[in-house]
Amino acid sequence: MSERRISFFDTKIEYLKGVGPSKGEILNKELNIFTFGDLIEYYPFRHEDRTQFHRICDLHDGMFAAQIKGRLRSWEKIGEGAKARLVGQFTDGTGVLELTWFQGITWVEKNLRLQGDYIVYGKPSSFGSKWQITHPDMDVLTAENERGGYFQPVYSLTDKLRKKYIDSKQISRWMRTLLESAVTNIRETLPAPLVQKFRLISKQEAIYHIHLPLNQEALRQAQRRLKFEELFYNQFRLIKQKLIRRHDYAGQVFDKTKLLTDFYQNYLPFDLTNAQKKVIREIFHDMRSGKQMNRLLQGDVGSGKTIVAFITMLLALDNDAQACLMAPTEILSDQHYTGLKKFADLMGLKIVELTGSVGKKQRRIIDAGLLDGSINIIVGTHALLEDHVQFKNLGLCVIDEQHRFGVAQRAKLWEKNQNFRPHILVMTATPIPRTLAMTLYGDLDISIIDELPKGRKPIKTLHKYDSDRLRVFEFLRSEIQKGRQVYIVYPLIEESETMTVKNLMDGYESIARAFPEYALSIVHGKMGWKEKDYEMQRFKNKETEILVATTVIEVGVDVPNASVMLIESANRFGLSQLHQLRGRVGRGAEQSYCILMTDHKLGKDTRLRIDTMVRTNNGFEISEVDLSLRGPGDMAGTQQSGMLDLKVADLAKDGEILKYAREAVMEILDNDPELESTENQPIKQHVNALRSNETNWSRIS
Ligand code: ADP
Numbered sequence: 221m222s223e224r225r226i227s228f229f230d231t232k233i234e235y236l237k238g239v240g241p242s243k244g245e246i247l248n249k250e251l252n253i254f255t256f257g258d259l260i261e262y263y264p265f266r267h268e269d270r271t272q273f274h275r276i277c278d279l280h281d282g283m284f285a286a287q288i289k290g291r292l293r294s295w296e297k298i299g300e301g302a303k304a305r306l307v308g309q310f311t312d313g314t315g316v317l318e319l320t321w322f323q324g325i326t327w328v329e330k331n332l333r334l335q336g337d338y339i340v341y342g343k344p345s346s347f348g349s350k351w352q353i354t355h356p357d358m359d360v361l362t363a364e365n366e367r368g369g370y371f372q373p374v375y376s377l378t379d380k381l382r383k384k385y386i387d388s389k390q391i392s393r394w395m396r397t398l399l400e401s402a403v404t405n406i407r408e409t410l411p412a413p414l415v416q417k418f419r420l421i422s423k424q425e426a427i428y429h430i431h432l433p434l435n436q437e438a439l440r441q442a443q444r445r446l447k448f449e450e451l452f453y454n455q456f457r458l459i460k461q462k463l464i465r466r467h468d469y470a471g472q473v474f475d476k477t478k479l480l481t482d483f484y485q486n487y488l489p490f491d492l493t494n495a496q497k498k499v500i501r502e503i504f505h506d507m508r509s510g511k512q513m514n515r516l517l518q519g520d521v522g523s524g525k526t527i528v529a530f531i532t533m534l535l536a537l538d539n540d541a542q543a544c545l546m547a548p549t550e551i552l553s554d555q556h557y558t559g560l561k562k563f564a565d566l567m568g569l570k571i572v573e574l575t576g577s578v579g580k581k582q583r584r585i586i587d588a589g590l591l592d593g594s595i596n597i598i599v600g601t602h603a604l605l606e607d608h609v610q611f612k613n614l615g616l617c618v619i620d621e622q623h624r625f626g627v628a629q630r631a632k633l634w635e636k637n638q639n640f641r642p643h644i645l646v647m648t649a650t651p652i653p654r655t656l657a658m659t660l661y662g663d664l665d666i667s668i669i670d671e672l673p674k675g676r677k678p679i680k681t682l683h684k685y686d687s688d689r690l691r692v693f694e695f696l697r698s699e700i701q702k703g704r705q706v707y708i709v710y711p712l713i714e715e716s717e718t719m720t721v722k723n724l725m726d727g728y729e730s731i732a733r734a735f736p737e738y739a740l741s742i743v744h745g746k747m748g749w750k751e752k753d754y755e756m757q758r759f760k761n762k763e764t765e766i767l768v769a770t771t772v773i774e775v776g777v778d779v780p781n782a783s784v785m786l787i788e789s790a791n792r793f794g795l796s797q798l799h800q801l802r803g804r805v806g807r808g809a810e811q812s813y814c815i816l817m818t819d820h821k822l823g824k825d826t827r828l829r830i831d832t833m834v835r836t837n838n839g840f841e842i843s844e845v846d847l848s849l850r851g852p853g854d855m856a857g858t859q860q861s862g863m864l865d866l867k868v869a870d871l872a873k874d875g876e877i878l879k880y881a882r883e884a885v886m887e888i889l890d891n892d893p894e895l896e897s898t899e900n901q902p903i904k905q906h907v908n909a910l911r912s913n914e915t916n917w918s919r920i921s
């Protein structure tokens with residue numbers, strides 16, 4: 221929080237009035253709250269509006285919560301044992317409200333007084349003409365609270381805390397005690413001009429009102445201020461890292477272009493799209509700058525990233541360096557190898573593949589070729605990271621599907637060249653929303669291919685119900701008769717792999733019955749890779765017309781003649797998965813189709829997913845919807861990132877604030893990179909405080 225924290229905010233929590241050693245220990249253990257500072261930063265996740273009272277006669281359906289002053293007239297215990305419930309009659313003179321308890325009945329009977337006056341709070345629901353609240357929050361009516369209370373903060377709690385009667389009210393009482401003496405010690409963490417420019421409230425006000433707001437507006441302002449601050453420092457750290465790296469790590473300068481020119485003039489099989497040209501320019505600019513490149517290349521499936529990777533590799537090769545490409549799975553590695561080898565062979569370049577299934581002898585040959593420089597390009601899996609893989613001069617690493625690799629692995633690749641860190645190009649076919657890209661990959665520069673090669677017809681996506689099945693099958697048949705091939709995909713059943721396979725086999729049998737005249741391939745997760753490969757090859761070679769599969773075909777399969785993707789139980793798939801699957805078709809010149817099959821009953825979210833798929837082919841648009849539905853924590857790649865432990869900001873909603881915070885950081889670092897000006901001292905102090913907090917390991921033990 222600030223340097224002064226050392227004397228005040230570092231005070232042990234047990235010394236707070238009303239806490240003491242035993243409750244202090246529970247707070248340590250259950251909530252990781254050790255100090256005054258920790259408590260202050262323990263933000264509530266919502267608030268209850270206790271400022272207003274309602275009358276029973278005014279209750280209506282759809283009320284989130286109601287607060288009523290009145291009298292507990294009587295109660296009755298209904299049922300026995302585990303099924304027992306207690307029903308109380310409560311009235312405020314305008315009507316009667318039933319209060320129901322299923323749990324803690326004994327406690328209620330012992331502690332609540334009949335004919336006593338209470339304030340009742342909870343979500344009302346109606347049964348005919350009767351209103352009821354289950355497990356209401358009850359307070360004895362006092363002279364103090366009868367005029368209305370506060371915005372009551374609600375904190376996350378654990379069962380252990382509840383057992384010790386440490387509830388949200390208790391925590392907010394402690395918070396009030398603490399804030400009353402602490403708030404003036406809280407230092408501003410943002411420069412004054414920034415606070416003014418974005419009309420933020422001060423840190424002191426924000427902290428007070430995030431816990432104990434006087435009204436909705438004060439709460440909103442507090443959240444806005446704290447979100448801004450959080451995102452500001454998130455971006456500050458990332459951008460600062462990027463600048464340090466640029467400053468500290470020189471890169472090989474690649475300015476010769478002999479092979480490249482040869483390739484462009486004689487071998488390039490198609491015109492590049494404008495988007496491909498643009499990203500190639502961005503990449504080349506980096507690779508000639510004398511600084512090490514760290515760039516993320518985002519492009520939808522089929523946007524043509526492979527050729528961009530190859531052209532980038534040529535630039536490295538032109539300058540006496542080698543290139544590698546690392547993929548997350550063996551299938552993908554094979555596919556890249558095959559794709560790149562076509563070009564490499566034309567150019568007389570030596571390319572090899574290294575995966576876990578390469579034998580020892582072959583591996584030694586590869587090691588030697590890499591070391592003496594006779595191998596130009598190597599494609600592979602994690603096997604590339606092993607220590608025995610050493611290069612003569614590794615100049616470029618292309619990493620496919622970044623989100624499956626961690627930063628530590630990127631660092632391992634850096635070490636493969638002792639003189640210069642190799643340039644790094646990360647490619648991903650999973651478009652992610654801008655806000656996520658900024659926070660997840662804020663330390664990378666970003667290039668985007670947002671255009672598909674010409675002549676591609678956009679895939680038509682249709683939503684069909686199980687009751688349309690016959691007509692859907694007729695459609696498949698007519699496509700196959702035109703010489704095309706069809707994918708039929710079944711969902712993974714989360715609970716069990718056996719169920720998944722059974723579901724798939726049932727489907728397979730019904731497809732076989734419906735299409736007796738065609739040959740089928742089948743691929744699922746329980747098959748060995750050789751078997752899978754055999755089936756895939758048959759499909760690829762047009763020996764079979766239909767490929768029935770679980771989602772194992774999600775990434776990497778390339779069969780341009782396949783023009784229909786039929787997805788069974790489409791409601792069971794996430795948006796990004798559906799989009800990835802759809803990307804398997806539309807690779808040839810023919811019109812392609814994606815058919816989403818569901819039954820008639822669809823929830824609200826499912827309907828939005830399906831509608832989004834039908835409406836657009838744009839992966840970035842789809843990822844925005846996905847983010848709004850699932851939140852950042854469940855999006856591909858965010859789990860292991862650790863960068864997303866944001867406390868107040870929500871990337872699905874706060875994109876605008878993130879953008880402003882990021883621009884503010886860039887402007888400040890542009891004008892005052894060392895933070896020397898007086899107005900930027902709050903930043904310097906806060907960064908130091910954050911850093912010393914990070915290294916304060918004692919808290920974790
Ligand atoms: P992805 O971005 O999914 O890796 P690929 O690189 O596999 O896409 O490209 C998909 C297909 O489009 C490949 O068959 C590739 O040869 C072709 N392709 C790539 N760029 C172009 C282009 N500019 N014009 C025509 N076809 C292209």
Ligand code: MG
Pocket residue numbers: 525526
């Ligand atoms: Mg690809």
